[in-house]
Amino acid sequence: MAETETGNTHQTPERASGLWSKFKKTLLALIVIVAFAYVAAAGYMYVNQRGFVFVPSGELETPAERGLEGVTVETVEMVDGTDVTVWSAEPSTSGAPTVLYFHGNSKNVSTRSSRFKQILDSGYGLYAPSYRGYAGSEGSPSERAFISDALEHYDRLAATGTAVIVHGESLGTGVATAVVEQRPEAGLLVLEAPYTALVDMAYAEYPWLPVGLLMKDQMPTRERIGNVKAPVLIIHGTADQVIPVEHGQRLFERAVDPKHLKIVEGVGHSDLWKNGLWSEVIKNWESAAYGTGSSG
Numbered sequence: 607m608a609e610t611e612t613g614n615t616h617q618t619p620e621r622a623s624g625l626w627s628k629f630k631k632t633l634l635a636l637i638v639i640v641a642f643a644y645v646a647a648a649g650y651m652y653v654n655q656r657g658f659v660f661v662p663s664g665e666l667e668t669p670a671e672r673g674l675e676g677v678t679v680e681t682v683e684m685v686d687g688t689d690v691t692v693w694s695a696e697p698s699t700s701g702a703p704t705v706l707y708f709h710g711n712s713k714n715v716s717t718r719s720s721r722f723k724q725i726l727d728s729g730y731g732l733y734a735p736s737y738r739g740y741a742g743s744e745g746s747p748s749e750r751a752f753i754s755d756a757l758e759h760y761d762r763l764a765a766t767g768t769a770v771i772v773h774g775e776s777l778g779t780g781v782a783t784a785v786v787e788q789r790p791e792a793g794l795l796v797l798e799a800p801y802t803a804l805v806d807m808a809y810a811e812y813p814w815l816p817v818g819l820l821m822k823d824q825m826p827t828r829e830r831i832g833n834v835k836a837p838v839l840i841i842h843g844t845a846d847q848v849i850p851v852e853h854g855q856r857l858f859e860r861a862v863d864p865k866h867l868k869i870v871e872g873v874g875h876s877d878l879w880k881n882g883l884w885s886e887v888i889k890n891w892e893s894a895a896y897g898t899g900s901s902g
């Protein structure tokens with residue numbers, strides 16, 4: 607009986623070499639595609655990064671439209687010629703301080719009117735600048751420009767002879783800290799839902815990017831807070847989904863006395879004013895002004 611040849615089940619060396627060469631070419635193509643996509647994504651983030659950090663929106667309403675009859679609107683020229691808008695009112699109570707208020711990254715100054723009303727109803731003064739690039743102000747936003755402008759605002763306000771509380775809200779906490787680091791005579795630094803650094807926030811959001819190399823506006827509050835000589839009040843909510851409460855706790859650890867940390871249980875990023883923030887500021891101001899404050 608004749609035997610039937612079933613074929614050779616083993617690959618020849620030439621065939622194996624061809625398959626390996628094809629695999630290497632496919633792998634190299636995939637690496638090139640992934641690398642190109644990564645570089646493209648990193649480039650997009652680099653070019654558009656300030657659009658993620660600074661988010662101005664809405665029309666700037668007047669104080670009267672927002673129920674703040676005693677607040678005036680000024681156009682203030684910065685040292686580089688940029689015009690910015692400032693809402694201001696003198697203290698209605700003799701000897702009361704003025705709050706220099708640096709707002710968060712979204713919307714505009716007029717959307718903080720309910721907060722300003724609490725300040726004014728307490729007899730305190732108000733000085734609330736609109737960041738450059740936001741409604742009512744010229745220019746483009748950046749860390750360098752914000753801090754330069756903020757120092758000018760502080761000096762302008764302090765020249766009136768009023769005591770100054772420097773209040774930072776969210777994004778504004780980095781600006782406020784940078785100001786008080788360089789102006790130790792400030793009466794009180796208030797940090798509402800602060801971050802350790804914008805670059806830390808970016809690392810958490812985009813762990814696959816070298817944000818330390820790409821980010822222009824890193825706002826390292828954690829490096830500045832230890833140089834602040836004025837009393838510090840940090841207020842943060844445990845339910846903050848934007849800036850985790852751990853950021854405020856870490857800043858408190860780095861701050862020097864006198865300092866106070868207020869953790870509000872179950873409260874989110876934008877609800878601190880509805881949950882006793884302003885009364886806490888008043889209490890800490892009175893403690894700082896009359897020397898009765900303590901850390902905690």
